[in-house]
Amino acid sequence: MRLPTERLNSVLLAVSAVTLAGGLVARQVQGETLAQWLWIAGTLPNAIALAISSATAAIRRQSGIDALALLSIVVALFFGEFLVAAVVSLMLASGRALEDYAQSRARREMTALLSHAPRRANRLEGDQWKQVDVSAVRPGDRLMVRHAEVVPVDGALIMPAELDESALTGESAIRQRVAGESIQSGTLNAGSALEMVAAATEAESTFAGIVRMVAAAQAERSPSARLADRYALQFMGLTLLLAGASWLWSGEPIRILAILVVATPCPLILAVPVAIVSGMSRCARRGVLVKGGGALEGLAKADTLFFDKTGTLTGGVARLVGIECAQGYLPETVLATAASLAQASNHVISDAVTMTARKRGMDLLAPSDVQESPGAGVQGVVGGKVVRLGSLAYAVGNSDVTEWAQDVIRRVRISGVSTVFVSIDGYLAGVIELADSIRLETPRALRLLRKEGVTRQAMLTGDRADIAEAVGAMLGVVEIHAEQSPGDKLATIHCARRKGTVIMVGDGVNDAPALAAADIGVAMGACGAAASSEAADVVLLVDRLDRLVDAVRIARRTRRIAILSVEMGMTLSVAAMLAAGLGFLPPLAGAILQEGIDILAIANALRALRADSREQQGRLDEADVARLKAEHAALEPIMSRIRSVADMLPQMQGRTAHAELEALNRWLTKVLVPHERSDDMHLYPDVARLLGGDDPMAAMSGMHREIFRLTTVLDRTIAQLPSEGPDWRTVQELQRLLYGLDAILRLHCAQEDELFHVLGKER
Structure with missing residues (x-):
């Protein structure tokens, strides 16, 4: 329905512009009569379109500003102000065309992926590959996806693959996936032919669900737009009251027209939908699908967060x-x-x-x-x-x-x-x-959400209490609801909604009722179940909890921009109405001025499309992040050996203990210490420049110094050991040093992993 409407608005704009310009030329060449007929010819199509939209709104019991716009044209024609009527018509047509352009641009990221819908699949039947319709694929079918083909349904890889997931995530990098990993429909095979096992039908797969969700998001009227309609009714009353009062006070009926034209169309109607759709588009660019303006506004007002554990807080790759x-x-x-x-x-x-x-x-x-x-x-x-x-x-x-x-x-x-x-x-x-292990971005995401005003945070999980409490302790989450059935989760959500606006984050089928019951349900959609994605209001197309932080920030910024656009447009419109009522602004000048107000309000609303300064943070080079991950993987055996030697030291014979300690010390001095010194001297300065501030890496460098101190003391202690090995007092001292080094190394590596994960290009 949108394309015919956009074409109609374009035609009305062209007709209005041509007839207005033609009338101005005709008045100079042929006289006033021909010019007036041309202006009437350009005005009538707009008046008919406004009459139809006003009647449609009345049938739907929706109040809008179209009736006020129609009234201004009728009054202009009644007073014989045909040029004013033509200018108002052009103003209305250009405003609608500008709104169409703004919304079309804002929806671009939301609709770009729809062109990637797969139609056919290569299925193994017997010992031959046969091409079948995607709707015929069933869970357990073995499929082949050739180079440059789109993955038809969700499933699991049988072999390693190179995938372009940009259609779903917005990230253009090619991802290396290993055998056994889940892949989603809609991703592009960027490497050689791959084989997979289907895990869902076409209707249950990620891509089909996203198509349905995008369609629903585009069709939904934003609560902000509905709110704007209610304000429009009040604004119409104010406009008519000012027009009548000005006429009675001055005795000049032309002032009615002057007031009507500066009140038409109202920026309230244009700016709010543009801002909301722009915010939804901004979220889509960050890999977050917001199904409607209501969900975006809910994110902006939320103060309570419930989340599942497995696959949400934890990585799910156990x-x-x-x-x-x-x-x-x-x-x-x-x-x-x-x-x-x-x-x-x-x-x-x-x-x-x-x-x-x-x-x-x-x-x-x-x-x-x-x-x-x-x-x-x-x-x-x-x-x-x-x-x-x-x-x-x-x-x-x-x-x-x-x-x-x-x-x-x-x-x-x-x-x-x-x-x-x-x-x-x-x-x-x-x-x-x-x-399972906690996602690297989870601690930071929870901290940033608290900073954004989502202060109540609680875990809602079907897992055992001991596991849930252990994860909660690591994240600083004190409110734990463990061993929850889907019904229990539903009851907890209903109770919490009486105290605030609730976000529920989950990924499994059993989370679907809670997601639907929350004010805003958020599904981890990249690897989550189709049912949870369908039930949710927001889907994180990238399985990273920090994308929810992006969505909340975008939602709150969008709401601020929408309110500012409305307040600015309304204030300027009311000021122009007062000037027109006092006789300082004639109808023609008022119509031109109102067009400028509309353009200003929409331009401000489009700011929601631009990235926030917090989104423009610099990133580390991908090679540095990859190198750090590889070096930390190489350090894992050393850290395991530190703990192993410390545990077994009291039971070792003297000479065996001496040999083990010397071997460990060689690893520490030749591998561990050079790695930490290189990071401190070469990598940390780059990170500090990205983070800003005088010395943002001071605490991390302090941990390096403690590592250097412990390894130095260990080196000296081991160098002084007699050949027959340490005595019991030295064993205790060595254990203390080794356990301390093990603890600080593991904490330090975990902190670095989290930091570089946040600053990496993948974000």
Whole structure:
């Protein structure tokens, strides 16, 4: 519907401009009569369009300014002010055309990805690849995506791949993805042909959901626009009151027209939608899909944040801790069976299981008859056997829990790791133990959200209380709601909404009810479930929580700009109305002045398209970030060895202890210390320039100095050891130094990882 409307507005603008200019020429050449007929000819189409839009608004019970615009044209024609009527018509047509242009530009980022919709897929049938319609693809199907083709549905990679995800995320860099990772429909294969296992149908996939969400976002009337309509009714009353009072006071009916033309059209109607859509476009450019103006305004007013844990606060890429098996099963069998089924699930735990099996070189089977149960797990057929993967209750159903499984459950509750239960043909076959890690950007994102006014922050998770409390302690989150069912989450959200405006962030199917119930539901959409993305008001197309900070900042800035545009336009319009009522502004000059006010209000509203100064922060070179990650990975064995030597030192024989300490010291002096000195001298100055301030890296450099002090004391202590090894007092001193070095190194590396992740090009 928008294209015909835009064409109509363009035609009306052209007709108004041509007839106005033609009338001015005709008045000089042929006289007043021909000029007046030309002006009438240009005015009538605009009057008819206004009459239709006013009637439509009345039928919908929406008040707008179109009726006031129509009234000004009718009054101008009644008084014989045909030139004024023509100028008002041109003003109206140009204002609408300008609004169309502004909204079209603002929607550009929201609609650019729609042209990438995949239509066909290459599916393995028997031993041949056949091209089928995307709608025919089912979870568990094996697909091939050729070079430069778009991934048709969500799924899991069978082999490494190079993907261009810019259509979804706005980031143009080519991403290297490994076997087992989840990929989303709508991404472009930038490398050689890849193979994948489908995890969703076309309708359930990321891209189809985004298409539906963009359509809904573009169709929705912003609450700000509805609010503007209500103000428009009041403004119409004020306009008519001033016009009548001026006529009665002066006795000059022409002043009615003078007041009407400076009140038409109202910047209230033009500026607010432009600002809101511009803010939505700005969010889309940052990889955040806001479904409507209501969601954007909600983000601007929110003061309470609830969030799920797995896949939201944590990265969802867990590492395997261990596999416990029932009698008759091998760990390799349990892992391969579970990973085969997990290929057809988009849950972050499923990704972890699949990636672990792929890294171990396991050959996985394609599952069939896959069914996913919200908040419980996934079921399917693997190698002719019915396999269930998920919670204990889901995996075993009504079967008895064996004694060995009860022992495993007791142990993992103490250690705080996550568990995935695997059943084969109804019998519990194994328990996969996984440990998740907090996303690098999560601590900073929560701090910045508190700074933006989202002061109440609470974890809302179905995970065990011990795991949730451990993660909350690391993040400084004291309000923990653990072991929550979807119904429990729903009740908690309803209770919180009575005290403030609530944002709920989640990624799983079981989060969908809570996302729908919150004032603003935010889905981690890149790897999250389609149901949660559909239920949410905002979708983070990049699985990074700091994008929510960007969205909140953009929303609040957009709201400020919209309010400023309205206040500025209304103030100038009222001032012009007063001047017209006092006789200082004739109708023709008033019409021209009002056009300038409208242009000024819309231009100010378009500022919402521009990046905020906080978004324009410099970035580190990608090569520096990659080098740092590689060096930290190389340091991991050294840090593990520090802890291992410290633990085992009291049990070591003297000469063995001496040899171990010397070997460790060589690693410290030749690898660790040079790395930290290089960072302090070469990398930190660049980071300091990006951060600004006198000495922003002072605390981090201070940690370097403590590392240098500890390694120096260790080096001297080890150099003075006798050949037969340390005595018990020296052992205690060495343990103290080693444990201290281990703790500060791990803290320091974690801080650097977070800092450089934030400043890296990926952002």
